[in-house]
Amino acid sequence: xxxxxIGIFSALVLPAxxxxxxxxxxxxxxxxxxxxxxxxxxxxxxxxxxxxxREVEGEIDAPISLTRIITKVDLRNYxxxxxxxxxxxxxxILRVNRLPLRERTxxxxxxxxxxxxxxxEQSPLDSxxxxxxxxxxxxxxxxxxMAEVVSxxxxxxxxxxxxxxxxxxxxxxxxxxxxxxxxxxxTTTFAPGGPSADTLLTGEIIPLPxxxxxxxxxxxxxxxxxxxxxxxxxxxxxxxxx
Numbered sequence: 001x002x003x004x005x006i007g008i009f010s011a012l013v014l015p016a017x018x019x020x021x022x023x024x025x026x027x028x029x030x031x032x033x034x035x036x037x038x039x040x041x042x043x044x045x046x047x048x049x050x051x052x053x054r055e056v057e058g059e060i061d062a063p064i065s066l067t068r069i070i071t072k073v074d075l076r077n078y079x080x081x082x083x084x085x086x087x088x089x090x091x092x093i094l095r096v097n098r099l100p101l102r103e104r105t106x107x108x109x110x111x112x113x114x115x116x117x118x119x120x121e122q123s124p125l126d127s128x129x130x131x132x133x134x135x136x137x138x139x140x141x142x143x144x145x146m147a148e149v150v151s152x153x154x155x156x157x158x159x160x161x162x163x164x165x166x167x168x169x170x171x172x173x174x175x176x177x178x179x180x181x182x183x184x185x186x187t188t189t190f191a192p193g194g195p196s197a198d199t200l201l202t203g204e205i206i207p208l209p210x211x212x213x214x215x216x217x218x219x220x221x222x223x224x225x226x227x228x229x230x231x232x233x234x235x236x237x238x239x240x241x242x
Contacts, residue, residue, distance in 0.1 A: 033227040036220075040213060041069070048075040048237040049180040063159045064201060065192040074181035077105050077208060080232040083225040085218060094221040096211035096228065101131055108182050109134070109141065109207040115174045116143055117167065140206055143171070147201040159191070159201055166197035175205055185209040 030045055037043045041054030049072070056067040077099055084095035099105075106127050113125050125141075133139050145168040147159040162168075172186050185206045190199040215221050232238045 030231065033231045036224045036227045037213070045231070046180065047235055048232075049073075050075055051180075063191060064189045065199075066190045066195060068186075068188050068190070068195060070176050070186045071184075071209070071211075072176075072178075072180065073183040073209075073211065074105075074108065075232060075235075075237040076181070077108075077183050078211065080228045080238055083221075083228075085221045085225075087218075088214075091214035091216065092218055092221045094213045094215060094224050096213075098134070098208060098210065101134055104181075105183070105208065106130060111178060111182065112143075112175055112184055112205065112207045113141075115178075116171055134208060138210075140209065142207075143168075143205040145200075145203045161191070161201050165200045165203070168203045169197040169200040172200075172203050172205060183208045 034043045034045065037052065041052050044051040044053075052069075052071045054069045056069075058064045058066060079097050079099050082097075084093075084097065086093050086095070109130050110127060113130065130141060133141050145162050145164050147161050147165075149157050150160050151157055169188070172188055175184055176186055178184075186204070188195070188203045189201045190196070191201055193199045213221075213224060215224060
């Protein structure tokens with residue numbers, strides 16, 4: 001009877017120990033990647049879904065009061081085994097390239113394209129057109145609205161929003177609210193008054209963007225690459241990569 005009780009107790013304790021060890025390891029790997037990316041903004045990780053949000057306030061009385069950058073990506077769309085590192089005058093850039101396109105990836109891009117509200121004449125982007133654009137070397141698909149610089153009667157220059165800016169704001173908001181998995185980067189700038197359809201000055205949506213991160217040194221770039229690789233392996237984000 002004593003042996004049976006010990007056997008049952010062991011069966012209960014060992015899974016608990018394994019669970020605690022697994023939780024600790026998962027937390028460590030998650031924390032390492034978040035720590036490496038925290039200079040990019042507010043970082044959230046959920047399985048293979050990465051979200052980074054950043055807001056930059058403009059100077060007082062500047063025409064652009066706020067810049068907002070939201071990046072959401074499905075890490076399964078990216079090569080987290082081989083990275084590009086290049087120096088610039090300001091920083092070292094770690095580049096994360098996209099993997100070859102899959103139907104799942106094209107479906108994510110199509111969701112964004114469908115929200116654009118463009119007619120077939122304005123945006124003849126069927127799945128084959130999207131594939132050709134994204135499969136080209138460094139190929140990117142983007143949706144953009146720009147402000148116009150105009151001169152006032154006093155000779156000063158000011159930014160005037162495009163007439164399509166309110167519609168683009170609705171489009172960007174809808175894209176940003178898409179549930180994961182999804183891959184895009186949204187960059188919007190606003191005049192004073194808080195982010196709204198009435199204050200949007202410029203906007204850009206890039207589905208399936210290349211990922212680039214500025215770091216201080218080659219060593220930091222390698223640390224970030226290793227953190228990405230460890231996280232991807234731990235969360236099975238690279239099972240179908242190769």
